[in-house]
Amino acid sequence: MSDLEVQAELSDRAARSSQPGRPRRIGAAEGVAGVLALFLVVAAAWPQLLAPGDPLGIDPLSAFQPPTLAHGFGTDESGRDIYTRILHGTQYSLLIGAAATAIGLGLGIVLGTLAGMLGRVVDFTVNRFLEVLFAFPGLLLALLIIVIYGPGVVTATIAVGLSTAPGYARIIRAQLISVRSTAFVEAATVLGRTRWQILLRHILPNTLAPLFVLATLGIGQAIVWAATLSYLGLGAEPPTAEWGAMLSAGRTYITSAWWMSFFPGLFIVLTIVTATVLGRSIDRRMRHA
Amino acid sequence: MSMTEPAAALTVRNLRVGFRADPVVRGVSFEIARGECLAIVGESGSGKSVTARSLLGLAGANARVSADRLELAGRNVLGLTDRAWRARRGKDVGLVLQDALVSLDPLRPIGREIADSLRLHTTLGAAARARRVLELLDAVGLPDPARQVQKLSGQLSGGERQRALIAAAIALDPPLLIADEPTTALDVTVQAQILALLEQITRAGTAVLLISHDLAVVSRIADRVAVMHDGLLVETGSSRQVLGSPRREQTRRMVAAIPADKPRGTRLSLTLRAADAPSPPRVPIPSAVPPASTAVLEAIGLSRSFRRPDGSRHLAVDDVSFALQRGTTLGIVGESGSGKTTTARLLLALLAPERGEVRVFGEPWSAASEKTRRGLRPSVGAIYQDALGSFDPRWSVAEILTDALGLLQRRRAPLTTARLVTLLDEVGLAAAVLPRRPLELSGGQRQRVGIARALAARPEILICDEPVSSLDVSVQAQVLDLLDDLQRERGLSLIFISHDLGVVQHVSDEIAVMRAGCLVESGPAARVFAAPQHPYSMQLLAAVPRLSA
Numbered sequence: 001m002s003d004l005e006v007q008a009e010l011s012d013r014a015a016r017s018s019q020p021g022r023p024r025r026i027g028a029a030e031g032v033a034g035v036l037a038l039f040l041v042v043a044a045a046w047p048q049l050l051a052p053g054d055p056l057g058i059d060p061l062s063a064f065q066p067p068t069l070a071h072g073f074g075t076d077e078s079g080r081d082i083y084t085r086i087l088h089g090t091q092y093s094l095l096i097g098a099a100a101t102a103i104g105l106g107l108g109i110v111l112g113t114l115a116g117m118l119g120r121v122v123d124f125t126v127n128r129f130l131e132v133l134f135a136f137p138g139l140l141l142a143l144l145i146i147v148i149y150g151p152g153v154v155t156a157t158i159a160v161g162l163s164t165a166p167g168y169a170r171i172i173r174a175q176l177i178s179v180r181s182t183a184f185v186e187a188a189t190v191l192g193r194t195r196w197q198i199l200l201r202h203i204l205p206n207t208l209a210p211l212f213v214l215a216t217l218g219i220g221q222a223i224v225w226a227a228t229l230s231y232l233g234l235g236a237e238p239p240t241a242e243w244g245a246m247l248s249a250g251r252t253y254i255t256s257a258w259w260m261s262f263f264p265g266l267f268i269v270l271t272i273v274t275a276t277v278l279g280r281s282i283d284r285r286m287r288h289a
Numbered sequence: 290m291s292m293t294e295p296a297a298a299l300t301v302r303n304l305r306v307g308f309r310a311d312p313v314v315r316g317v318s319f320e321i322a323r324g325e326c327l328a329i330v331g332e333s334g335s336g337k338s339v340t341a342r343s344l345l346g347l348a349g350a351n352a353r354v355s356a357d358r359l360e361l362a363g364r365n366v367l368g369l370t371d372r373a374w375r376a377r378r379g380k381d382v383g384l385v386l387q388d389a390l391v392s393l394d395p396l397r398p399i400g401r402e403i404a405d406s407l408r409l410h411t412t413l414g415a416a417a418r419a420r421r422v423l424e425l426l427d428a429v430g431l432p433d434p435a436r437q438v439q440k441l442s443g444q445l446s447g448g449e450r451q452r453a454l455i456a457a458a459i460a461l462d463p464p465l466l467i468a469d470e471p472t473t474a475l476d477v478t479v480q481a482q483i484l485a486l487l488e489q490i491t492r493a494g495t496a497v498l499l500i501s502h503d504l505a506v507v508s509r510i511a512d513r514v515a516v517m518h519d520g521l522l523v524e525t526g527s528s529r530q531v532l533g534s535p536r537r538e539q540t541r542r543m544v545a546a547i548p549a550d551k552p553r554g555t556r557l558s559l560t561l562r563a564a565d566a567p568s569p570p571r572v573p574i575p576s577a578v579p580p581a582s583t584a585v586l587e588a589i590g591l592s593r594s595f596r597r598p599d600g601s602r603h604l605a606v607d608d609v610s611f612a613l614q615r616g617t618t619l620g621i622v623g624e625s626g627s628g629k630t631t632t633a634r635l636l637l638a639l640l641a642p643e644r645g646e647v648r649v650f651g652e653p654w655s656a657a658s659e660k661t662r663r664g665l666r667p668s669v670g671a672i673y674q675d676a677l678g679s680f681d682p683r684w685s686v687a688e689i690l691t692d693a694l695g696l697l698q699r700r701r702a703p704l705t706t707a708r709l710v711t712l713l714d715e716v717g718l719a720a721a722v723l724p725r726r727p728l729e730l731s732g733g734q735r736q737r738v739g740i741a742r743a744l745a746a747r748p749e750i751l752i753c754d755e756p757v758s759s760l761d762v763s764v765q766a767q768v769l770d771l772l773d774d775l776q777r778e779r780g781l782s783l784i785f786i787s788h789d790l791g792v793v794q795h796v797s798d799e800i801a802v803m804r805a806g807c808l809v810e811s812g813p814a815a816r817v818f819a820a821p822q823h824p825y826s827m828q829l830l831a832a833v834p835r836l837s838a
Contacts, residue, residue, distance in 0.1 A: 182678065183673060183675060183678040183679040184678065184679050184680055184681045184682075186639055186679075187671070187673065187679040187680070187742075188681075189639060190637055190639070190666065190669070190670070190671045191666065191667075191692075191693060191742075191746065192663045192664075192666030192667055192746075194663070201681075201692075202681050205683060206681065206682070206683065209683065
């Protein structure tokens with residue numbers, strides 16, 4: 001084949017491959033999710049920018065006000081502005097979600113890599129340990145940790161992180177084993193690469209790339225769990241403007257003041273949907289890249 | 290062929306198929322009479338499969354199909370609704386696809402699969418259907434049909450699956466059978482059997498449309514051959530005429546690409562310049578490397594077994610010995626399951642032999658530790674069948690080759706790029722492929738990148754495991770020529786493993802025939818091909834597709 005021909009074929013193929021199946025344009029759902037994510041990040045980093053009020057400021061005279069122009073999302077039993085509290089609570093949710101996922105993922109990587117790389121004895125041991133962890137429903141495991149170390153935001157984060165770790169470890173181990181036996185790892189061996197070079201340059205990157213997507217989806221899950229713990233009174237303590245705790249406070253008045261539970265719940269849902277949509281869109285893009 | 294005879298099983302007049310703005314089939318006309326076999330031959334992307342699918346109304350939802358005439362058994366089928374097509378498929382036209390493993394439902398016994406079309410299109414009762422299925426399986430030559438009907442497709446061999454698929458396609462005795470690459474995935478001996486079966490079906494009065502990229506394969510049974518190129522039929526005629534005295538350049542190129550019976554050193558791929566030449570220049574190029582007596586790679590009594598799921602041992606390679614002489618090619622040929630790939634893995638020391646050893650340049654290779662071996666690894670390169678799978682999917686061609694050159698990717702100096710371009714130039718690729726990932730390249734280009742990677746470390750020995758098996762015949766010709774050139778320029782010693790005896794014959798100085806893990810025959814290629822000693826070698830040789838006059 002002459003160079004000219006090769007080039008022609010090449011550009012032909014490039015033109016074809018860029019047309020179908022490759023999502024270059026941003027869809028409506030992705031666009032909305034992107035804007036929401038930006039809003040949530042700004043709310044977490046600079047809540048004063050979007051809600052200048054004090055999330056803990058009590059004003060008994062304006063308690064239980066339904067949504068009005070002055071209080072967009074209404075007020076709670078102590079007259080605190082729910083909009084202000086929700087925005088100030090964003091940082092807890094996002095931070096807990098990200099930190100818990102990081103803990104779970106980090107632990108998962110360590111356990112999964114040990115199990116996948118270090119031979120049968122280690123694999124067996126790690127697997128039995130993971131199975132014990134799997135035997136507890138995730139939330140129950142988190143509850144156990146909190147019972148031992150006492151409630152609080154930090155404990156809740158660690159608890160959620162630990163209870164998501166076995167899932168990540170399992171996936172990493174499976175992925176590692178399948179990557180380890182691929183033809184390109186063999187090809188690297190044939191080229192004379194050492195085990196460490198192969199692990200660091202081929203196996204780990206190919207194992208972890210798909211996990212990145214999973215982690216994005218995992219943040220959403222971690223946020224729900226953290227909110228659940230707070231709702232049960234085991235995470236953030238009541239006056240703190242945390243969404244789960246606010247939901248819990250609103251529960252008592254759900255028949256008379258629906259807005260107290262509706263808006264925190266809405267934000268939990270929106271955050272998770274945002275994380276999920278973004279995770280899936282990254283996944284699709286990486287698959288077609 | 291008479292134009293007006295109504296008995297034509299299929300009439301296609303000016304068929305055009307396009308996807309979006311791309312015309313894939315650009316005005317194709319042909320017809321097939323009953324009892325005739327027409328082969329449409331072309332490279333991948335020539336539009337032959339799309340043509341076949343359009344005849345079944347399966348071109349796809351986004352395809353635009355138009356034609357002046359499109360008649361199955363004398364009845365127009367252009368613009369039929371899906372519902373009307375369903376009534377026709379199976380009854381008026383049957384389809385046999387390349388990969389029977391994918392075409393058959395893995396969870397249903399093949400008897401049920403074959404009975405499906407009988408259930409949908411006839412009023413036969415269950416008992417009558419069961420009888421008909423047995424008849425069909427018997428007709429396609431599946432031994433012991435009564436037992437086979439109960440089997441799942443995964444429990445059958447490739448050839449048996451293909452037979453079952455053909456049985457399903459002819460269940461309703463359709464006037465036309467379309468076979469799209471029906472033998473591409475099969476071993477040569479099985480391929481010969483399936484071709485004989487298709488020929489028998491043709492003789493029984495069915496019109497057969499055979500789609501293939503391999504001229505030699507279709508020449509065995511096709512009455513007429515149509516060569517397709519870029520969405521057009523460039524040449525149509527009797528098999529003898531098209532293969533014997535091809536008129537068009539595309540056809541000549543395909544004929545020249547067939548490796549069987551071409552002496553070693555003959556170029557298979559014709560360059561574009563040869564387009565005007567009256568006949569393809571087939572000059573045997575004398576081997577520049579004199580045969581030396583030094584063995585660079587030796588296998589001494591290699592054995593290796595694997596544990597089957599039920600715990601018993603399967604001896605994949607059994608006491609295999611051979612030696613590769615410097616600057617020559619040793620061809621290892623055998624069918625699937627003969628232990629070829631296990632041998633390749635043993636030679637590459639990716640797998641340790643249970644008995645015997647591999648020596649490289651007289652030094653211990655399989656017996657050495659990986660640490661010692663690593664120093665010698667650059668001298669032993671490998672080329673794989675699945676080139677795509679052998680590249681890290683995250684890496685571009687530039688990254689793959691930079692890594693193979695042993696250079697750090699972070700310091701991509703202009704000097705590195707120059708070396709990459711030189712390397713690509715050696716395998717006939719343009720620098721434009723550097724930023725691309727292998728996924729975006731064609732099969733031939735991928736294999737060239739694979740060869741470039743193997744060459745980067747300046748190896749002396751190259752172990753090629755089915756390097757051209759997944760390529761079109763014409764691309765295969767280019768890759769074989771490239772390997773030949775490189776061997777002469779660099780004095781490479783090659784182990785060439787293939788199931789295709791024609792290819793092995795063309796490239797090898799020495800040949801080793803493997804069967805069920807054992808080496809049944811070995812010796813100089815000319816001797817083995819002229820006078821095979823072992824009955825299995827004779828059987829293999831007889832099955833090689835070649836252009837018979």
